[in-house]
Amino acid sequence: MATVLGIDVTGPGGGASLLGKTHTIPPAVARGRDLIPIIARLFEETGIAGRDLDAIACGVGPGSFTGIRIGIATAATLAYTLQKPVVAIGSMHGIAGHAPAAAARVLVVLNARRGELFVGDFPTGAYRCATPDDTVRDLAPDTYVLGEGRAVAPALFAPFPGREDAGVRPDRIAELGAFAWARGETLAPHELRPHYMRLSDPEIRRAERDGL
Amino acid sequence: MKILGIDTSCDETSVAVVDDHKLLCNLVVGQQSLHEPYGGVVPEIAARAHVERIVPVLDDALTQAGPLDAVAVTNRPGLVGPLLVGLSAAKAFAFARDLPLVGVNHIEAHVSASYLLDPAPEPPFVALIASGGHTLLFFVPERGVYERLGGTIDDAAGECFDKIAALLGLSYPGGPSVERAARDGDPKAIRFPRPLKKDDHFDFSFSGLKTSVLYKVKGQDKRRADETVGVTSVADFAASAQEAIVDVLSYKAVRASQAMGASRLVLGGGVAANTRLREVTAERAAAKGVTLFVPPQSLCTDNAAMIAVRGGELLAAGIRDGWDLDVDRYTR
Numbered sequence: 001m002a003t004v005l006g007i008d009v010t011g012p013g014g015g016a017s018l019l020g021k022t023h024t025i026p027p028a029v030a031r032g033r034d035l036i037p038i039i040a041r042l043f044e045e046t047g048i049a050g051r052d053l054d055a056i057a058c059g060v061g062p063g064s065f066t067g068i069r070i071g072i073a074t075a076a077t078l079a080y081t082l083q084k085p086v087v088a089i090g091s092m093h094g095i096a097g098h099a100p101a102a103a104a105r106v107l108v109v110l111n112a113r114r115g116e117l118f119v120g121d122f123p124t125g126a127y128r129c130a131t132p133d134d135t136v137r138d139l140a141p142d143t144y145v146l147g148e149g150r151a152v153a154p155a156l157f158a159p160f161p162g163r164e165d166a167g168v169r170p171d172r173i174a175e176l177g178a179f180a181w182a183r184g185e186t187l188a189p190h191e192l193r194p195h196y197m198r199l200s201d202p203e204i205r206r207a208e209r210d211g212l
Numbered sequence: 213m214k215i216l217g218i219d220t221s222c223d224e225t226s227v228a229v230v231d232d233h234k235l236l237c238n239l240v241v242g243q244q245s246l247h248e249p250y251g252g253v254v255p256e257i258a259a260r261a262h263v264e265r266i267v268p269v270l271d272d273a274l275t276q277a278g279p280l281d282a283v284a285v286t287n288r289p290g291l292v293g294p295l296l297v298g299l300s301a302a303k304a305f306a307f308a309r310d311l312p313l314v315g316v317n318h319i320e321a322h323v324s325a326s327y328l329l330d331p332a333p334e335p336p337f338v339a340l341i342a343s344g345g346h347t348l349l350f351f352v353p354e355r356g357v358y359e360r361l362g363g364t365i366d367d368a369a370g371e372c373f374d375k376i377a378a379l380l381g382l383s384y385p386g387g388p389s390v391e392r393a394a395r396d397g398d399p400k401a402i403r404f405p406r407p408l409k410k411d412d413h414f415d416f417s418f419s420g421l422k423t424s425v426l427y428k429v430k431g432q433d434k435r436r437a438d439e440t441v442g443v444t445s446v447a448d449f450a451a452s453a454q455e456a457i458v459d460v461l462s463y464k465a466v467r468a469s470q471a472m473g474a475s476r477l478v479l480g481g482g483v484a485a486n487t488r489l490r491e492v493t494a495e496r497a498a499a500k501g502v503t504l505f506v507p508p509q510s511l512c513t514d515n516a517a518m519i520a521v522r523g524g525e526l527l528a529a530g531i532r533d534g535w536d537l538d539v540d541r542y543t544r
Contacts, residue, residue, distance in 0.1 A: 030538050030539075032296045032299055032300060032538060032539060033536050033537070033538035034536060035300070035303075036303045036304065036307050036535040036536075037534075037535045037536050039307070040307065040535055050308050065256060065259070065260075065293070066259070066292075066293050066296060069259055069260075069262075069263045069293070069296060069297050069300070070296055070297075070300050072263055073262075073263055073266055073296075073297045073298075073300035073301045073304070074300045074301070074303070074304045075304075076266075076267050076301075077266070077267060077270065077300070077301040077304035077305050077308075078304040078305075078307070078308050080267050080270070080271065080305075081304065081305050081308035081309060082308050189267050190267040190268050190271070193264065194260070194263060196260075200254065200256035200257055200260065201256065202250055202254045202256065202257065203257065206249065206250070
C-alpha cells in the first residue's frame with residue numbers, strides 16, 4: 001500500500017490522516033490554524049517524514065468554500081515543496097465511507113443553500129446539485145442517505161435509513177488517494193483545483209440580474 | 213538573511229524574496245479584471261483566484277531566488293478568505309522546508325517597504341499609510357516600533373477614490389482612474405470640503421467628501437448652485453475631488469511630522485502611488501524642512517517584498533510563530 005497523506009477540511013470531521021492514524025479538527029477550531037499542527041503530529045507519531053510520502057491526497061469539495069481552499073493551499077504547497085504528486089478526491093467520496101458495506105446504494109447529501117443539496121450518488125460516484133424533492137423522487141426505500149443535508153428536509157429524508165452526523169473522513173481520503181495513486185491518477189501540485197460546485201454568491205446574483 | 217514573503221490579504225497574489233533589504237524578486241499577480249464588474253473587491257472571488265495562483269507564483273519566485281532562510285506571511289489584517297490561502301501556503305512551505313515562520317501585520321509592512329529605498333529613512337519618522345482599506349498616521353521612534361497617531365474614522369482614502377470613480381462613471385479601481393481623468397481637469401474647479409484638515413488631531417474622515425461629490429454630480433447642492441455652473445466635465449470633478457483628498461492627507465502628514473519633531477516623512481500604501489499626492493506632499497514637506505521618502509509605485513501597492521522586510525525585522529527581534537499561526541482579520 002502506498003504511503004499517502006490524506007487531507008480534508010471541507011466540513012465537520014475534517015483533519016488529516018496517515019497510515020491509519022487520523023487527527024480531526026473540532027468544528028469550533030479554526031481549520032487554518034490547526035491543519036499543519038496535526039500533520040506535524042502525524043509525521044511524529046508515524047515516524048514518516050515528508051520525503052517518505054508517495055503522494056498527498058486532498059478532499060477538494062464540495063463543502064465549506066474556505067475549508068476547501070485551506071486544504072488545497074496546504075496540500076498543493078506541501079506537495080510542491082516535497083516534490084510529490086497530489087491526488088484530488090471528491091469530499092463526498094470520503095463521507096460515503098460512513099455507509100455500511102451492505103448498502104446497495106448510498107446518497108451523500110450536503111446543504112448547498114439556496115434550497116438545494118449537493119448530492120453524491122454511490123456506487124457511481126456522480127455529483128449533482130438538486131432540490132430535496134428531486135433528490136428523493138423515485139429513490140429506492142432502502143437507499144442509505146448520509147450527511148448534514150438530511151436536516152434541510154427532515155420529513156422527506158425520515159423514511160430513508162442513514163445518518164445526519166456523518167462528516168468528512170480524512171482516513172478515507174488517504175485510502176482512496178492510495179488507490180488512485182496506484183492507478184496513476186495523480187496531478188502536479190498546481191493542477192489541484194477546488195470542486196466548489198457553485199459560483200460565488202456575488203457571481204450568482206450578477207448572473208440572475210443580467211438574465212444569464 | 214534571505215526571506216520569502218507571501219501576501220494574499222486582498223486582491224493581489226504576491227510572493228517576494230528579500231535578502232537583507234536587497235530585493236531579489238517581487239512577483240505580484242493582480243485580479244482587477246475579476247472584480248471590476250462588481251465595483252470593488254469581492255472576497256470570495258479573490259480567494260478563489262488566490263488558491264489557483266499561489267503555487268505557480270511561489271514556483272516563479274523560488275526559481276529566481278534560490279535557497280531561503282525564513283518565511284514571512286501576512287496574517288493580519290485583511291479579507292479572511294484571501295488571507296487563509298497565503299497563510300496555508302506559507303505554513304505548508306515553511307513546515308516542509310523546516311524554516312522559521314513569522315506572521316506579519318500588513319499595515320506595518322507598508323511602512324517597512326520604505327527600508328528598501330536607498331538611502332532608507334532612519335527613525336524617528338512619521339509614516340502615512342493610505343490604501344483602499346486603511347488610512348493611518350504612525351510615529352516610528354525606532355525600527356519596528358509603530359505608534360499610532362491617528363486614522364480614518366470612516367472611509368479609507370482609497371475607498372473614497374473608488375466611490376468617487378463609481379459616481380463619475382470611471383473604472384475600478386478608482387485611484388488610477390480618477391488620477392487619469394484628473395490630468396485634464398482643473399483642481400480648483402469645485403471647492404470640495406476638507407474634513408478635519410485643521411482639527412487638532414491626526415484623524416481623517418472621507419465619507420463627507422464622497423457625499424459632497426454625489427450631490428454635486430447629481431446637481432442637488434442647492435446652496436451653492438452657482439459653483440457648479442459651467443462645471444460639467446468629469447475631468448474637473450476628478451481633479452477637484454483628488455485635490456481635496458491629497459490636500460488633507462499631505463497637510464496632516466507634514467503637520468504630524470512637525471508635531472513629533474521628526475525631520476523625515478514616509479508615504480506608503482496604494483494611495484501613495486498617486487502622483488499628485490507625491491508632488492503636493494513633497495512640496496509641503498520641503499517647505500517645512502522635512503525629507504520625504506516614497507517607495508516606487510510597485511512597493512506602495514500591495515506586495516510581498518514589504519512583508520519579507522517586516523518579517524526580517526521581527527525575526528531579528530527574536531519573534532517567530534508556531535505552526536498554529538492563524539489569521540486575524542480585525543487587527544488595526
